[in-house]
Amino acid sequence: MRKTRALAAAGAAVAVLGVAAPVAVADGGRVANPSNIVAQPGVIARGGQLTITVDGCPHGGHATSNAFQRTNLTPVNNHNDIARGNDIARGNDTARGTATIDDNARPGPYDITVHCSGRSLTRPAAFTVIGGVRGGIGGSSTTGATPTDLAIGGSLVAAAVAGSGFFWMRRRAEKRI
Numbered sequence: 001m002r003k004t005r006a007l008a009a010a011g012a013a014v015a016v017l018g019v020a021a022p023v024a025v026a027d028g029g030r031v032a033n034p035s036n037i038v039a040q041p042g043v044i045a046r047g048g049q050l051t052i053t054v055d056g057c058p059h060g061g062h063a064t065s066n067a068f069q070r071t072n073l074t075p076v077n078n079h080n081d082i083a084r085g086n087d088i089a090r091g092n093d094t095a096r097g098t099a100t101i102d103d104n105a106r107p108g109p110y111d112i113t114v115h116c117s118g119r120s121l122t123r124p125a126a127f128t129v130i131g132g133v134r135g136g137i138g139g140s141s142t143t144g145a146t147p148t149d150l151a152i153g154g155s156l157v158a159a160a161v162a163g164s165g166f167f168w169m170r171r172r173a174e175k176r177i
Contacts, residue, residue, distance in 0.1 A: 034061070034114045037123040045130050050099045054114050054121075057095035061116025067129055068099040073116065107131040 036055040044050055052063045054073060063071045073095035095116060109125035 034116050034119055034121040037063075037112055037114055037121060037126060039112060039123075039127040041127070043128045043130055044101055046101050046103050046105050048101050050101060050127060051096065052099060052112060052114075053094060053096045054116065055094055057114065057116035058093045059117060060095045061114060063097055063099065063112055063114050065099070065110050065112050065126075067101050067105040067110040067127075069102070071097045071099040073097040073114070101129055105129045 033056045034054050036053075038053045040051045040053070041048075050068065052071065052073065053076075054061075054063070057073060058075060060072065060074045063073055074097065076094040076096050107129050109128045111122055111124045112126040113120055113122040
């Protein structure tokens with residue numbers, strides 16, 4: 001009776017290991033799952049370069065977004081971690097790539113989807129594209145002055161002229177006394 005239980009337990013253990021072994025061997029002993037997508041800088045202008053780093057992507061892959069073309073991710077070998085005796089797998093499981101933000105990308109947050117080792121991961125709102133500026137018309141306007149802007153500016157200029165005239169006339173009257 002005891003031998004039967006022991007054989008049943010051993011058979012179950014072999015079955016579990018037999019199912020898990022092909023998955024582990026297929027990726028060098030580790031199951032690769034992309035994780036921890038980091039986009040630097042977090043806020044970027046159109047035409048800028050975005051660095052994408054992904055953990056759990058030992059063989060590289062690619063990243064996609066509506067703000068840039070498909071970008072290849074290449075494995076990063078962090079020799080400093082290996083030299084310090086840290087976890088060797090940490091340096092080899094990371095992949096990195098550089099994407100250039102499209103010139104026609106609209107301002108706002110964008111997702112990044114990473115594909116590696118046959119798996120995908122999406123990080124919502126991974127980075128934000130900001131609108132470009134026109135340096136010749138004030139530096140912060142992207143579409144030019146609206147009629148409302150002109151009315152407000154004109155009112156402020158008129159108020160400044162009227163106030164200056166009033167002050168000047170008052171000072172002039174004081175000198176005559």
